[in-house]
Amino acid sequence: MTKSEQLFERAVKVLPGGVNSPVRAFRAVGGNPRFVVKGKGSHIWDEDGVEYIDYVGSWGPMVLGHSHPDILKAVYDRMVNGLSFGAPTALEVKMAEKMVEMVPNIEMVRMVNSGTEAVMSAVRLARGATGRDKIIKFEGCYHGHSDAMLVGAGSGALTQGEPDSKGVTKGAAQDTLMAQYNDLASVERLLDANPGQVAAVIVEPVAANMGVVPPKDGFLQGLRELCDKHGSLLIFDEVITGFRLAAGGAQEYFGVRADLVTFGKIIGGGMPVGAYAGTRALMEQVAPCGPVYQAGTLSGNPVAMAAGLAQLEILTAHPEVYHKMETSAQYIADHLRESAKKHSAKMQVNQIGSLLCPYFTETPVDCFAAAKTSDTKKYAKYFNEMLLRGVYLAPSQFEAMFVSSAHTQDDLAATVKAAEESIAAL
Numbered sequence: 001m002t003k004s005e006q007l008f009e010r011a012v013k014v015l016p017g018g019v020n021s022p023v024r025a026f027r028a029v030g031g032n033p034r035f036v037v038k039g040k041g042s043h044i045w046d047e048d049g050v051e052y053i054d055y056v057g058s059w060g061p062m063v064l065g066h067s068h069p070d071i072l073k074a075v076y077d078r079m080v081n082g083l084s085f086g087a088p089t090a091l092e093v094k095m096a097e098k099m100v101e102m103v104p105n106i107e108m109v110r111m112v113n114s115g116t117e118a119v120m121s122a123v124r125l126a127r128g129a130t131g132r133d134k135i136i137k138f139e140g141c142y143h144g145h146s147d148a149m150l151v152g153a154g155s156g157a158l159t160q161g162e163p164d165s166k167g168v169t170k171g172a173a174q175d176t177l178m179a180q181y182n183d184l185a186s187v188e189r190l191l192d193a194n195p196g197q198v199a200a201v202i203v204e205p206v207a208a209n210m211g212v213v214p215p216k217d218g219f220l221q222g223l224r225e226l227c228d229k230h231g232s233l234l235i236f237d238e239v240i241t242g243f244r245l246a247a248g249g250a251q252e253y254f255g256v257r258a259d260l261v262t263f264g265k266i267i268g269g270g271m272p273v274g275a276y277a278g279t280r281a282l283m284e285q286v287a288p289c290g291p292v293y294q295a296g297t298l299s300g301n302p303v304a305m306a307a308g309l310a311q312l313e314i315l316t317a318h319p320e321v322y323h324k325m326e327t328s329a330q331y332i333a334d335h336l337r338e339s340a341k342k343h344s345a346k347m348q349v350n351q352i353g354s355l356l357c358p359y360f361t362e363t364p365v366d367c368f369a370a371a372k373t374s375d376t377k378k379y380a381k382y383f384n385e386m387l388l389r390g391v392y393l394a395p396s397q398f399e400a401m402f403v404s405s406a407h408t409q410d411d412l413a414a415t416v417k418a419a420e421e422s423i424a425a426l
């Protein structure tokens with residue numbers, strides 16, 4: 001038995017499914033999860049000493065690769081003076097200033113501890129600020145696991161075979177209306193049918209929890225216009241796209257303004273952090289300024305702020321990383337398409353910025369229904385073939401492949417070689 005197998009055997013006895021987040025259990029692809037001991041740059045090592053080129057990157061945070069020396073140093077330097085105080089620290093101010101500088105259309109920020117918390121709080125704020133109850137979300141978009149958002153959710157909730165979680169009350173779900181991604185008419189119908197009742201439309205500007213589905217031209221702008229027409233707020237859930245598509249996230253990349261923006265993943269530099277942000281007028285509705293309550297014992301934790309801020313500072317100092325990551329992702333996508341053609345594999349490869357995803361289907365994937373046509377058994381086979389060849393991909397079809405600035409030309413060449421062999425083996 002490998003060390004990972006031994007650990008998993010112990011894990012399943014004390015952790016549900018052996019893990020602390022469902023997708024990690026490898027249930028969608030079969031096999032034994034690898035227990036990771038170390039990451040450096042674009043590579044990770046498992047308990048058995050096997051090295052992999054990593055395209056999970058902790059599901060997005062490691063945009064600069066693992067163990068970046070400047071981020072580690074910022075964490076060490078901060079932690080020797082204490083881990084948490086529950087009182088304000090200078091780092092929180094610097095972090096908020098940095099975010100306001102980088103991200104368009106935001107004036108104030110509230111730090112939280114996860115993407116889930118960021119979305120849950122932003123939705124509460126949208127409801128509090130508009131005095132309306134309903135929310136429109138898109139089928140296959142994932143916004144964390146708060147009750148109101150676990151309706152038609154993507155990511156791990158998809159391969160669970162049970163998209164709507166047990167334990168979510170009808171009451172919590174009834175105010176969540178479901179539209180189709182890239183289909184403005186589906187949004188307009190819901191807004192028309194619920195006049196004056198929709199607090200917000202929440203969207204992943206690039207849907208990255210049903211694989212990777214970029215917005216069609218005009219989709220995000222169309223949402224902006226529909227929200228303005230109906231007095232609803234537009235929430236961009238930028239937990240994945242924030243600081244990844246561009247330094248200013250999707251708002252900058254697509255040139256569309258959101259009223260509220262949620263962050264997570266990258267913003268913590270690998271530590272558990274989330275945030276929501278918006279205009280002063282909206283954010284001053286939050287306690288202690290306004291009537292929308294939201295709090296957090298560890299929110300703005302100094303060590304977490306040190307890591308996140310260090311990462312954001314590197315991203316601002318090195319804007320060229322965005323072009324590099326995009327070029328790397330394009331390189332992989334182009335080669336995947338070539339290999340698919342060469343071996344007559346029915347595949348679609350979606351790519352935008354540093355995000356990409358191969359689907360095993362003939363149908364172009366521009367919405368959730370199309371994503372679901374992918375042959376997930378083929379993905380599972382592909383995943384395992386890649387793993388054998390030292391490439392660590394997301395253990396589920398409905399996740400993105402995250403390219404970092406640490407991926408080298410050698411990594412890319414090894415990846416596309418492994419991919420060609422894996423596709424040939426399907």
Ligand SMILES: *Cc1c(COP(=O)(O)O)cnc(C)c1O
Binds near residue numbers: 142145208209237238
């Ligand atoms: C990961 C994710 C979340 C949830 O963030 P957690 O930190 O896992 O709670 C919310 N929205 C999107 C778009 C995500 O990808």
